[in-house]
Amino acid sequence: MEEYFVIGTIIGPHALKGEVKILSTTDFKAERYAKGNTLYIEKNNEKIQVQIKSYRAHKDFDLVCFENYNDINAVEPFSKCKVYVPHSQLEDLEEDEFYYHELIGCVAYSNETKLGIVKDIVNYGASDILIIEDETNKEIMIPFVDDFIEEVDLDAQKIMIHLVEGILGDQDKE
DSSP: OOOEEEEEEEEEEETTTTEEEEEEOOSOHHHHTOTTOEEEEEETTEEEEEEEEEEEEETTEEEEEETTOOSHHHHGGGTTOEEEEEGGGOOOOOTTOOOHHHHTTOEEEETTEEEEEEEEEEEOSSSEEEEEEOTTSOEEEEEOSTTTEEEEETTTTEEEEOOOTTTTGGGGOO
16 A cells, blocks of 8 residues: 655635645645646545646645646635645655655654654744654754754664754753
C-alpha cells in the first residue's frame, strides 16, 4: 500500500467555475499542480483521485481546477480537505534538504540535553519553524535555519540544535 503525503489544504472554492483555493505546504508547486498531474483529496477518510486541469498562483494561495469538476457546487464539498501526493511523486532532494514528513518525529537535542520531539513544521514566511514538544507538552519553536540547526541525522531520527540566549524564554536562564 503506497504512502501519501500532504501538500496542502483546500481552503474553499474560488469563484464559480470550479476553481479551489489551496494553502500549499509544498516547495514544488509547479510540478505538483502541472496540468494532467494526479493528486488525491481526502474526504471522509477516503482518498479521491483528481487530475489537474489548470493552475495559477494568486496572492498567498494556489488556485487549481480539476478535470470533471466544473462549478462551485462540484468543489464545495472539498472545502477544508487535505491534498495529497503519493510517495512515487516525491522528488529527490539535494543534500541538506528534507521533506517535512522526514523531520516530524525526530528527537531534538541541544548539546546532550533532549529538548523534545518534532511534532509539526510551520512556515510564516521567513523560514520553516520546527514545533518541538517537550516532556511537559510545552511547545518550543525553533527556526529551521543554519544558525540554529547544527545537524540532521534522519537515520538516527535526531536533530542537533544550537540554542541562542533567549530562544527558550525563561527556561534557558541560569
